[in-house]
Amino acid sequence: MDxxxxxxxxxxxxxIAAGLSQEAVAERMGVDRAYVSMIExxxxxxxxxxxxxxxxxxxxxxxxxxADPPAGFDQ
Amino acid sequence: MDxxxxxxxxxxxxxIAAGLSQEAVAERMGVDRAYVSMIExxxxxxxxxxxxxxxxxxxxxxxxxxADPPAGFDQ
Numbered sequence: 001m002d003x004x005x006x007x008x009x010x011x012x013x014x015x016i017a018a019g020l021s022q023e024a025v026a027e028r029m030g031v032d033r034a035y036v037s038m039i040e041x042x043x044x045x046x047x048x049x050x051x052x053x054x055x056x057x058x059x060x061x062x063x064x065x066x067a068d069p070p071a072g073f074d075q
Numbered sequence: 076m077d078x079x080x081x082x083x084x085x086x087x088x089x090x091i092a093a094g095l096s097q098e099a100v101a102e103r104m105g106v107d108r109a110y111v112s113m114i115e116x117x118x119x120x121x122x123x124x125x126x127x128x129x130x131x132x133x134x135x136x137x138x139x140x141x142a143d144p145p146a147g148f149d150q
Contacts, residue, residue, distance in 0.1 A: 003127040003137055047120045051141070052078040062078055063141040066126070 005042030007051070009069040012040045014058040028057035080117030082126070084144040087115045089133040103132035 001009075015025050015036075022040070026033040038044045039054065046054070055062040076084075090100055090111075097115070101108040113119045114129065121129070130137040 003123045006137075007123055045122045045124055047122050048078045048082055048126075049120055051123075061142075062081075063138045063143075066138040066141055067136075068138075 002042060003066070004045055006069065007046060007065055008040045008042035008044070010065045010067065011036070011054055011058065013069055014060050014064065015040075018058060020058070025054075025057050029053050077117060078141070079120055081144065082121060082140055083115045083117035083119070085140045085142065086111070086129055086133065088144055089135050089139065090115075093133060095133070100129075100132050104128050 011025075015022070022036040023033050026036045029036070035044070039046060044050075051062050051065060055065055058065075086100075090097070097111040098108045101111045104111070110119070114121060119125075126137050126140060130140055133140075
């Protein structure tokens, strides 16, 4: 799986698990909602610092966002 | 710990564990040795695709490179 899609699927998984909207995550990160949407679609080649900010916004460890997503969630 | 330093410490840990030189890792990645050195020094804000290539060169999962490094190894 393309690592950008893997990252996106995990961001989406943890965002939904936290009951947050893309808007809420974007606000926490200080970015536009469209950026969060691009991340979740797997079209963003995020940098380490963006991965860190996304993990902080979702209150998870950065490594979780590159781990294999839970079975069935990467559709 | 700055995520760039965390990534660098992990790359160095797994490189040494695999008995590889920076030169050997650079060759596997198709980059210059100086790039691997900058990554290990924590001065590179690597992207997801670079993280993926580094993980492949070290034959580890990308998430390992963002996990907490083994105790005592982050000097």
